[in-house]
Amino acid sequence: MLRPRERETGRDRDRIVNLSDGVFAIAITLLVLDIRVPNIPEDLVSTELPGELLSLWPRYLGYFLSFICISVFWTIHHSIFRPIRAYDRNLLYLNFLFLMLVAFVPFPTALLGKYGDHQLSVAVYAATLAVGRLLLTAIQWYSTRDERLLDEPQDPATVRFFLIRGVAIPAIFLLSIAISFFSVSAAIWTWFAMIAVDALVIHRRFS
Amino acid sequence: MLRPRERETGRDRDRIVNLSDGVFAIAITLLVLDIRVPNIPEDLVSTELPGELLSLWPRYLGYFLSFICISVFWTIHHSIFRPIRAYDRNLLYLNFLFLMLVAFVPFPTALLGKYGDHQLSVAVYAATLAVGRLLLTAIQWYSTRDERLLDEPQDPATVRFFLIRGVAIPAIFLLSIAISFFSVSAAIWTWFAMIAVDALVIHRRFS
Amino acid sequence: MLRPRERETGRDRDRIVNLSDGVFAIAITLLVLDIRVPNIPEDLVSTELPGELLSLWPRYLGYFLSFICISVFWTIHHSIFRPIRAYDRNLLYLNFLFLMLVAFVPFPTALLGKYGDHQLSVAVYAATLAVGRLLLTAIQWYSTRDERLLDEPQDPATVRFFLIRGVAIPAIFLLSIAISFFSVSAAIWTWFAMIAVDALVIHRRFS
Amino acid sequence: MLRPRERETGRDRDRIVNLSDGVFAIAITLLVLDIRVPNIPEDLVSTELPGELLSLWPRYLGYFLSFICISVFWTIHHSIFRPIRAYDRNLLYLNFLFLMLVAFVPFPTALLGKYGDHQLSVAVYAATLAVGRLLLTAIQWYSTRDERLLDEPQDPATVRFFLIRGVAIPAIFLLSIAISFFSVSAAIWTWFAMIAVDALVIHRRFS
Numbered sequence: 001m002l003r004p005r006e007r008e009t010g011r012d013r014d015r016i017v018n019l020s021d022g023v024f025a026i027a028i029t030l031l032v033l034d035i036r037v038p039n040i041p042e043d044l045v046s047t048e049l050p051g052e053l054l055s056l057w058p059r060y061l062g063y064f065l066s067f068i069c070i071s072v073f074w075t076i077h078h079s080i081f082r083p084i085r086a087y088d089r090n091l092l093y094l095n096f097l098f099l100m101l102v103a104f105v106p107f108p109t110a111l112l113g114k115y116g117d118h119q120l121s122v123a124v125y126a127a128t129l130a131v132g133r134l135l136l137t138a139i140q141w142y143s144t145r146d147e148r149l150l151d152e153p154q155d156p157a158t159v160r161f162f163l164i165r166g167v168a169i170p171a172i173f174l175l176s177i178a179i180s181f182f183s184v185s186a187a188i189w190t191w192f193a194m195i196a197v198d199a200l201v202i203h204r205r206f207s
Numbered sequence: 208m209l210r211p212r213e214r215e216t217g218r219d220r221d222r223i224v225n226l227s228d229g230v231f232a233i234a235i236t237l238l239v240l241d242i243r244v245p246n247i248p249e250d251l252v253s254t255e256l257p258g259e260l261l262s263l264w265p266r267y268l269g270y271f272l273s274f275i276c277i278s279v280f281w282t283i284h285h286s287i288f289r290p291i292r293a294y295d296r297n298l299l300y301l302n303f304l305f306l307m308l309v310a311f312v313p314f315p316t317a318l319l320g321k322y323g324d325h326q327l328s329v330a331v332y333a334a335t336l337a338v339g340r341l342l343l344t345a346i347q348w349y350s351t352r353d354e355r356l357l358d359e360p361q362d363p364a365t366v367r368f369f370l371i372r373g374v375a376i377p378a379i380f381l382l383s384i385a386i387s388f389f390s391v392s393a394a395i396w397t398w399f400a401m402i403a404v405d406a407l408v409i410h411r412r413f414s
Numbered sequence: 415m416l417r418p419r420e421r422e423t424g425r426d427r428d429r430i431v432n433l434s435d436g437v438f439a440i441a442i443t444l445l446v447l448d449i450r451v452p453n454i455p456e457d458l459v460s461t462e463l464p465g466e467l468l469s470l471w472p473r474y475l476g477y478f479l480s481f482i483c484i485s486v487f488w489t490i491h492h493s494i495f496r497p498i499r500a501y502d503r504n505l506l507y508l509n510f511l512f513l514m515l516v517a518f519v520p521f522p523t524a525l526l527g528k529y530g531d532h533q534l535s536v537a538v539y540a541a542t543l544a545v546g547r548l549l550l551t552a553i554q555w556y557s558t559r560d561e562r563l564l565d566e567p568q569d570p571a572t573v574r575f576f577l578i579r580g581v582a583i584p585a586i587f588l589l590s591i592a593i594s595f596f597s598v599s600a601a602i603w604t605w606f607a608m609i610a611v612d613a614l615v616i617h618r619r620f621s
Numbered sequence: 622m623l624r625p626r627e628r629e630t631g632r633d634r635d636r637i638v639n640l641s642d643g644v645f646a647i648a649i650t651l652l653v654l655d656i657r658v659p660n661i662p663e664d665l666v667s668t669e670l671p672g673e674l675l676s677l678w679p680r681y682l683g684y685f686l687s688f689i690c691i692s693v694f695w696t697i698h699h700s701i702f703r704p705i706r707a708y709d710r711n712l713l714y715l716n717f718l719f720l721m722l723v724a725f726v727p728f729p730t731a732l733l734g735k736y737g738d739h740q741l742s743v744a745v746y747a748a749t750l751a752v753g754r755l756l757l758t759a760i761q762w763y764s765t766r767d768e769r770l771l772d773e774p775q776d777p778a779t780v781r782f783f784l785i786r787g788v789a790i791p792a793i794f795l796l797s798i799a800i801s802f803f804s805v806s807a808a809i810w811t812w813f814a815m816i817a818v819d820a821l822v823i824h825r826r827f828s
Binding site: 019026089092106107111114118120 | 409
Binding site: 232299307310321 | 431432435436438439440442443444445446447449450451454459460463464467477478481482485488489492616617620
């Protein structure tokens with residue numbers, strides 16, 4: 001029902017951004033629902049509560065990891081949409097596909113929190129984030145490809161840098177699936193290493 | 208408590224749109240809560256987790272389907288409200304009724320995910336979306352009927368096209384209920400076919 | 415940390431309204447989580463699903479009723495905040511207290527959905543909504559009492575009308591608690607009658 | 622992907638504030654999910670429901686306490702971000718860390734609601750809120766340290782007052798952990814006393 005021949009402007013862009021922010025905000029806040037208070041018989045609480053709370057560590061880790069990943073997604077989404085002044089139906093569809101992945105993250109996070117020592121959970125988690133990140137790269141590629149969607153021309157070197165980054169990160173996620181067949185914990189460490197290196201690269205490039 | 212004799216403007220319209228976007232964002236994000244991590248005894252996880260995750264496919268399908276349907280609802284809602292510059296109490300009531308249906312979607316989705324091979328689940332799902340879509344058509348009909356609610360006059364041919372579409376889609380949903388008495392899966396395929404044909408028609412008309 | 419001597423303006427007002435809208439949107443969308451798909455053994459689904467879905471009617475009713483009540487609260491909140499251009503700490507505190515009640519509504523709704531034929535559930539529900547409505551009246555009273563918080567002076571007759579309405583509705587909710595000692599269903603009917611009469615009075619007054 | 626050399630302005634600031642408001646709104650609204658309707662056999666409801674509802678008092682208390690704490694966090698966040706006209710990557714990271722704590726609050730609240738008479742629950746709750754409050758203080762310190770992030774210069778005495786407050790409150794939360802080893806309920810009372818004294822100090826200072 002969008003009128004695609006006329007590019008939309010102003011408050012239209014704002015509404016797509018608002019909906020996206022709503023999905024981001026809810027997805028990161030729902031993550032906590034997966035950390036459940038353990039059930040312990042009344043007379044054993046004092047002795048068992050500390051151990052039970054410690055044994056939830058895979059869920060804290062999953063919360064922490066998914067919170068970071070969705071935050072990074074938001075930051076990238078934010079910088080992609082900043083120069084966008086108009087959008088068409090394709091961009092709308094890509095954005096909905098991307099949001100479908102973002103809203104799905106609580107499920108692989110819960111899987112990782114419960115069966116984090118199994119290869120399949122790690123693979124499902126990595127695959128979800130790889131696809132999500134690829135969709136974000138597709139949104140970036142689509143929006144910068146067409147000057148009409150942008151407020152101002154983008155620096156080509158910066159656009160190229162972000163497209164390379166936008167392909168490298170999902171590639172590493174997919175690589176971690178291969179790693180997970182040999183060592184599940186090595187695969188998980190790959191993610192944290194990737195997040196740290198990525199932050200460092202960004203920091204280096206812009207200061 | 209609205210002052211109906213004076214049509215509201217500007218930020219009033221924004222607030223009704225913001226509330227609606229909030230409901231949309233939450234409804235699509237809550238859908239994932241229905242995909243629950245299976246409970247498997249520790250020693251059987253390696254062998255049973257793949258099968259258990261695969262057996263959740265009706266829930267992934269429900270997630271996918273409802274995500275698309277609510278996204279399409281949002282897109283239509285978005286294009287209805289774009290030219291609206293004012294609203295009155297009737298529009299507010301219609302919008303709340305519509306949001307009541309949108310916020311309800313997670314329930315028939317869960318029903319479909321659990322008992323998707325039963326006729327009743329399919330009928331409840333189709334009926335919910337038919338009523339939701341009809342309310343959206345009612346909002347469109349009401350807002351375009353009265354020039355005073357709009358920023359600028361609408362093209363009558365486009366308005367007619369969208370009203371016809373807005374009646375055809377719920378009619379197909381209701382038809383799928385009839386189909387479901389003969390074949391449950393045929394009814395579900397009807398929905399996907401309808402979504403595809405609808406996207407195609409929209410694409411054809413505007414390019 | 416607000417600077418109370420300087421009245422806040424513009425985007426400050428917007429942020430308090432945005433937070434409130436977020437709470438409204440989430441509260442009405444969470445209501446659906448209380449309608450749970452029944453657990454039925456696989457071989458009995460065909461025969462028992464219709465009956466089980468019908469037996470959920472108190473939950474549908476609770477969903478419907480709370481959705482209406484929160485929608486009415488939103489409409490009133492909306493019209494109270496429309497002329498507000500500034501706020502001080504007292505208004506902020508009153509608004510948070512009110513939101514605490516709005517966010518609480520899913521609990522009495524769940525209680526009503528499960529034990530709706532018991533006097534206590536009806537009393538808890540009525541008391542929650544009476545207190546919420548009174549807080550809304552307090553917000554209105556506070557904001558219209560002080561011209562400095564408003565964009566433009568309000569019509570005194572209209573202000574008086576809304577204050578009377580804002581005291582009459584919680585009074586009827588409290589009265590329904592007394593009624594519930596004699597008949598639980600009469601108390602519930604009182605609410606629906608009140609909602610209908612209220613809508614009629616508003617309609618009469620403004621047309 | 623932010624361009625750190627150019628400070629961001631206008632709608633960028635708005636988007637970070639909107640995301641934060643979304644997380645605040647969802648976190649306070651999810652708190653109610655922890656107050657669950659008790660399961661009572663049908664024939665015992667009349668006699669047992671009152672007692673069961675009363676026995677939920679630690680959960681009502683947790684709801685009330687966490688609602689207040691998150692509201693106070695919002696109020697402070699709100700006044701920190703009001704004069705901010707730009708932000709850089711550090712501020713973004715600090716804000717995400719802070720939101721991670723805000724979104725986490727429902728877990729220690731549930732712990733307190735279930736095992737509120739145990740020292741560990743009280744310590745986990747106090748630690749979560751102390752860390753959250755310290756992150757908020759870090760955001761304030763960072764944003765006022767650098768004039769370039771602000772719309773207008775801040776009064777140094779007021780900045781100092783809020784930094785002292787921003788260190789004193791988490792210190793009291795940490796102190797309450799020490800108190801909890803001697804008396805769990807004394808620790809909980811410390812929080813309420815702190816909230817009341819804090820509100821009083823703020824009121825005194827600004828009137």
